[in-house]
Structure formats: structure tokens, C-alpha cells
Amino acid sequence: MTRNVLDTTPVGAFPSDAASSHDWQRDDLLRLFGRADWLTRQPRHRLAKLAPNATVGLLFYQNSTRTRISFQAATCLLGGRYIGFDSAATTRAGDFFQETLEDTVRVVGGYADLLVLRHVDDDAAQRAAAVAGVPVVNAGSGESDHPTQGMLDTWMMRRSLGDLAGARIGFVGDPGCRALRADVATVAKFGPAEIVFLTPEDAPPSPEQCASLTAQGIRHSTVDSMAELVRRTDVIAMIPFELPDFHVATAQERRSGNLATRYRLTRRLLEGAGRHVTVLHTGPRGEELPAEVDGLPNVRYFEGVRGGMFLRAALMHVLWEGRGIPVSDVDELEG
Structure with missing residues (x-):
């Protein structure tokens, strides 16, 4: 394949799956982000020619809105189609038969060109990738990882700030949650000067996270209020401050609605x-x-949600290229 004009980093094979945030290195991510940037600039009729015969299998054993629907939208954007389920309760995995994850993956992998998996087990994506026969994308595994969330948030940060080297990045929420695990692991590859955490009182960064950041030469600290966080940082990535148990398919509890004022990012703070x-x-x-805070120019919540469609479309396309699955070359579309 001829190197296309949007790739500005060294040519090399992409990882064969997106099962773990740790498998994607800085150069891989830069090329992925370049592809996503290119997709955002193209008319829809052109994008629909990229993968018109591709089938994506969605295996969602756990509830989802943004992640699942963005993958559906991304598939449609590329001209493909999707199959699968959004609840294990509708499958043989969730009834009398209790079909194993591995068997379900092999079944749906026989119908599809790529699988997107959300599951309650921490090691589900790795188990799926070992037997699928097609690329596997981890759309959230238990508490352990959420690679495409880390990719998306890092891409959005770069689109806002440019190079993240030397940046001060704030994270709000439990650092042990899969989304922040992925965010911290992915952002750290781009050399920020400091990572600042605002966490629940009983959920500080883990010793392993702190040791990893220190080993990469990245300062890290914890603050106890949103006011201090906005004074210390250039960009803030947030997750819900109150979380359910990610090891169950559907959480039954509800948010308390009693979040302390010091954890709230108010309009007054963002305008000051x-x-x-x-x-x-x-x-x-x-x-x-x-x-x-909606409508403020620096609040990019809904923009980031929409960006997930383009980032995930880019990810699927490069995974297909890497596996030799027939898709259109972006150079052909440029021509």
C-alpha cells in the first residue's frame, strides 16, 4: 500500500486488535488520530466507499449508549453494516445454556469482519481476541480497560491543545475506573508535564499508576476541589463522579444526587x-x-461524543487494513 498523505509518522503495522490500551504506542496513535482527522473533513458519500462490504459484530453484555451507538454510526459512516446484541439476556449466553464467551465470539466472528465487545469480566477482550479470528475492539472490560475511550479523549485533547508535551492534564473521578485507567495510560504516552487528579476521598490513584507515571517522568498530584483543579490544568477529562459496579451487566442502584459542591464544575468557575x-x-x-455550562466554548462534552464516531470509524478501518481485510485505500478516495 502506498503511504497516504495524511500519515505523518513512521510507517509500520498497526496492532492486530484494540483489546488493551497498552498495545497501542505513540506512533500507532498518531497515525490513528491522523486518519480520524481526515475522516472529519470528508463528505459522507466519500466515506461510505471506505468499507461498503464490511460487517461489524457488536457483542454488548453490558449497558451502553455512547460507545455502542457510536460504533453503529461509525459502521454506517464507512458504508458497512452491523449485527449483534445489546443484552446477553437475548442470547444463549444469558439463558439456560450459559454459552461461553469464547463460543459466542467464535460464532459471531464467523459472521463478521470485526467484533466490538463490552463485557463484565476484566480479561474478556483478551480472551475474545485469542479465539475470534477477526480484529477485536475492547469497548469496556469490567474495571480493567476501555481503550477507545482513552484514544478518543487523547485525540480530543490534541485537537484542543495541539502537542500534549508539557501540558497539565486534570482527571476527575475514580482512577481505578476503566475509562480513567485507559485515559491515563494513553495520555501518558504523549509526555505531559503533570497529571492532576480530583478523586473521591476513598479512591486515590493506585500505587501502580503513580509508579508508572513517575517512571515516565510525569509529575502527578491530587487536589481536593474543582476550583483548585481548574487553576492547575490546561484540560480536564471527567467521568461520572458516582459509579456503578462494572462487573454486572445492569446496575440497579441510582446516583445519590448529593455530590459535594467542591466536586462540581460550575459555570462560574469556567467563566472565571x-x-x-x-x-x-x-x-x-x-x-x-x-x-x-453548555454553550461555553471550552466545554466539549457533546463535541467529544460526536467525535467518538469518527475516532472509532478510523480505528476499524486501520484494523481492517492491518489484517488484510478488503477495504478501500484512502489514497484511492483522495484520487
Whole structure:
């Protein structure tokens, strides 16, 4: 394949799957981000020619809105089609037969050119990738990882700030949650000067996270209020401050609605000390990012949600290229 004009980093094979955030290195991510940037600039009729015969299998054993629908939209954007399920309760995995993950993956992998898996087990994506026979994308595994969320948030940060080297990046929420695990692991590959955490009182960064950041030469610290966080950072990525158990398919509890004021990113803060800070949120948002901030130019919540469609479309396309699955070359479309 001829190197296309949008790739500005060294040519090399992409990882064969997106099962783990740790498998994608800085150069891989830069090329992926370049592809996603290119997709955002193209008319829809051109994008629909990229993968018109591709079939994506969606295996969602756990609830999802943004991630699942963005993959559906991304598939349609590329001209492909999707199959699968959004609840294991509708499958033989969730009834009397209790079909194993491995068997379900092999069955649907026989119908599809790529699988997107969300599951309650921490090691589900790796188990799926070992037997699928087609690329596997981890759309959230238990508490362990959420690679495409890390890719999306890092891409959005770069689109806002440019190079992240030397940047001060804030993270809001439990660092042990899969989304922040992926965010921290992915952002760290781009050499920020400092990562600042605002966490629940009982959920500090783990010793392993701190040791990893230190080993990469990245300062890290913890603050106890949103006001201090906006003064210390250039960009903030948030997750819901109150979380369910990600090891169950459908959480039964509800948010308390009693989030302390110091954990809330208010309009007053963003129009004052935080007017320079770009704000992202994985969703679904709660009291930590109230609707009163909507419309502020530095709040990119809904923009990031829409960006997920382009980032995930780019990811699927490069995975197909890497596996030799027939898709259109972007150079052909440029021509």
C-alpha cells in the first residue's frame, strides 16, 4: 500500500486488535488520530466507499449508549453494516445454556469482519481476541480497560491543545475506573508535564499508576476541589463522579444526587479561573458537569461524543487494513 498523505509518522503495522490500551504506542496513535482527522473533513458519500462490504459484530453484555451507538454510526459512516446484541439476556449466553464467551465470539466472528465487545469480566477482550479470528475492539472490560475511550479523549485533547508535551492534564473521578485507567495510560504516552487528579476521598490513584507515571517522568498530584483543579490544568477529562459496579451487566442502584459542591464544575468557575481550560466528559454526565455550562466554548462534552464516531470509524478501518481485510485505500478516495 502506498503511504497516504495524511500519515505523518513512521510507517509500520498497526496492532492486530484494540483489546488493551497498552498495545497501542505513540506512533500507532498518531497515525490513528491522523486518519480520524481526515475522516472529519470528508463528505459522507466519500466515506461510505471506505468499507461498503464490511460487517461489524457488536457483542454488548453490558449497558451502553455512547460507545455502542457510536460504533453503529461509525459502521454506517464507512458504508458497512452491523449485527449483534445489546443484552446477553437475548442470547444463549444469558439463558439456560450459559454459552461461553469464547463460543459466542467464535460464532459471531464467523459472521463478521470485526467484533466490538463490552463485557463484565476484566480479561474478556483478551480472551475474545485469542479465539475470534477477526480484529477485536475492547469497548469496556469490567474495571480493567476501555481503550477507545482513552484514544478518543487523547485525540480530543490534541485537537484542543495541539502537542500534549508539557501540558497539565486534570482527571476527575475514580482512577481505578476503566475509562480513567485507559485515559491515563494513553495520555501518558504523549509526555505531559503533570497529571492532576480530583478523586473521591476513598479512591486515590493506585500505587501502580503513580509508579508508572513517575517512571515516565510525569509529575502527578491530587487536589481536593474543582476550583483548585481548574487553576492547575490546561484540560480536564471527567467521568461520572458516582459509579456503578462494572462487573454486572445492569446496575440497579441510582446516583445519590448529593455530590459535594467542591466536586462540581460550575459555570462560574469556567467563566472565571477556568476560562482557559478545555473540558471533556465520557458521559453520562451528572452533577459534576451540570447543564448550565453548555454553550461555553471550552466545554466539549457533546463535541467529544460526536467525535467518538469518527475516532472509532478510523480505528476499524486501520484494523481492517492491518489484517488484510478488503477495504478501500484512502489514497484511492483522495484520487
